[in-house]
Amino acid sequence: MPWSLYLALKQLFPSGKRFPFFTAISVVGVMLGVALLIVSISVMGGFGREIRRMIVDTQGDVQVRAGGYLSNIDQVMGAIEGTPGVAAVSPFAEGVVMLEHQNKPAFPGLQGIDVNRINDVIPLNSYIRAGTLDFLDDDSIILSSRLARSIGARIGSVVEVYSPLLLEKIKADEVMLPRELEVVGIMEIGHQSLDSSLVIVTLRRMQELYGLGEGVHGFSIKLDEGRDPDLVSRELNARLFEVAPRAFARSWMDANQDFLFVVQLEKNMIFFLLIFIIVVAAFSVTSSLLIAVVRKTREIGLLGAMGGRTRDVALCFCWQALIIGVSGTALGVALGFTVLHFRNNIIATFTKLTGSEEALVRFYEFANLPAHLSTNDFWLIVGLAVAISTLAGVLPAWRAARLQPVEALRSE
Numbered sequence: 001m002p003w004s005l006y007l008a009l010k011q012l013f014p015s016g017k018r019f020p021f022f023t024a025i026s027v028v029g030v031m032l033g034v035a036l037l038i039v040s041i042s043v044m045g046g047f048g049r050e051i052r053r054m055i056v057d058t059q060g061d062v063q064v065r066a067g068g069y070l071s072n073i074d075q076v077m078g079a080i081e082g083t084p085g086v087a088a089v090s091p092f093a094e095g096v097v098m099l100e101h102q103n104k105p106a107f108p109g110l111q112g113i114d115v116n117r118i119n120d121v122i123p124l125n126s127y128i129r130a131g132t133l134d135f136l137d138d139d140s141i142i143l144s145s146r147l148a149r150s151i152g153a154r155i156g157s158v159v160e161v162y163s164p165l166l167l168e169k170i171k172a173d174e175v176m177l178p179r180e181l182e183v184v185g186i187m188e189i190g191h192q193s194l195d196s197s198l199v200i201v202t203l204r205r206m207q208e209l210y211g212l213g214e215g216v217h218g219f220s221i222k223l224d225e226g227r228d229p230d231l232v233s234r235e236l237n238a239r240l241f242e243v244a245p246r247a248f249a250r251s252w253m254d255a256n257q258d259f260l261f262v263v264q265l266e267k268n269m270i271f272f273l274l275i276f277i278i279v280v281a282a283f284s285v286t287s288s289l290l291i292a293v294v295r296k297t298r299e300i301g302l303l304g305a306m307g308g309r310t311r312d313v314a315l316c317f318c319w320q321a322l323i324i325g326v327s328g329t330a331l332g333v334a335l336g337f338t339v340l341h342f343r344n345n346i347i348a349t350f351t352k353l354t355g356s357e358e359a360l361v362r363f364y365e366f367a368n369l370p371a372h373l374s375t376n377d378f379w380l381i382v383g384l385a386v387a388i389s390t391l392a393g394v395l396p397a398w399r400a401a402r403l404q405p406v407e408a409l410r411s412e
Contacts, residue, residue: 022288023288026288026328029328030278030325030328030332030385031331033277033278033281033385034335034336036336037275039340039343041274044263046371048260055252057122060090060121060122060252061232062221062252063220064247064248065248066246066248067246070246073214076243077219083236086222091216091218092111092114092217093111093203093206094206094217095210097163101153101159102151108147108199110200110209111198111200111201112202112204112205113203115133119133122222124200129145129186131186132185136202138204140201141182141183142185142200143199144186144187144188144195144199145188147197154183159180159181160178160181161178161201165209165211181205185200221236230251279388281328281389282389283392286396319393322389322390324389325385325386325388329386340371347369
């Protein structure tokens with residue numbers, strides 16, 4: 001072991017004494033900065049990951065849409081299925097309806113799906129909390145959980161569905177009665193807006209409610225593992241131009257790029273602002289090491305008189321900064337992941353004490369606080385924390401290296 005490293009350890013952790021106060025303060029400062037960064041970036045990463053998962057799980061990797069609706073379904077589907085990289089495709093139709101149960105109205109988004117194809121593209125079965133998708137037919141409906149609670153519906157309830165086509169019929173002096181559908185399933189995606197405003201029916205029922213005939217509004221597409229959605233979208237657009245010039249394909253990233261950009265921007269801004277906590281902690285490391293230089297002036301002079309090189313004297317204080325940085329970072333990582341492990345319990349306790357249990361769901365639209373820390377983010381935090389802490393020892397090291405042995409030994 002180099003003597004500079006041995007001396008750095010002895011100065012930071014002198015044997016036979018209590019843990020030094022200045023060392024403890026420096027380590028705790030770095031620890032809190034790293035822990036706060038890990039918790040904040042993990043939560044922001046969790047929000048971003050949940051948003052991406054929900055987009056793909058509810059829309060597919062790629063969607064094909066048109067300005068109106070597509071009538072030549074077989075031709076379009078044939079072009080999609082013949083595109084390399086496409087694993088599965090499912091048609092859909094969508095719109096807004098009025099739903100009524102026990103004189104309680106709601107205005108959700110209605111989506112018609114192909115029951116035989118939907119689970120090949122979207123894992124709808126995994127979101128069914130009551131009932132089953134197998135019972136969905138032209139005379140039944142699946143409600144989202146919050147919507148079902150708001151209108152008092154449950155499995156076996158009958159709801160009335162009014163479509164915009166009803167108004168068109170009235171204008172033409174025709175009568176169109178609302179459709180009565182039985183609730184055969186309750187689904188919960190975990191996103192407040194989707195769980196409050198989405199209902200599922202069969203594609204045939206949706207086509208009837210909106211007067212689409214055999215037409216659909218689009219297709220949800222699942223790709224083979226590892227395929228680039230943007231590249232497949234470009235290939236699809238080239239093929240679709242021949243059979244449906246109005247149709248266009250967009251990847252989930254392209255369709256939601258503005259929203260995803262904002263999420264990433266928020267994450268980057270939080271990282272930029274919180275890194276200053278570690279910078280402040282580094283100043284405390286610098287201060288404690290400068291105090292050590294002043295207190296040990298005569299010892300530094302003695303090292304020089306005994307033949308110690310200026311470089312080794314400076315390196316002794318750089319070692320101390322590095323040890324503080326590594327120790328604080330390790331403790332910060334442990335504290336950060338501990339907080340993340342109990343994050344939902346902490347949030348539940350806090351909201352209960354403040355009487356705001358529904359605040360997280362209402363404003364952030366997630367039932368639980370998500371967390372995800374990528375490997376790149378983890379090593380970036382660790383690397384910056386150690387690097388900034390180590391740089392904090394440069395000034396004290398330079399100060400110690402400038403001391404002349406004779407003048408240092410004269411110091412009182």
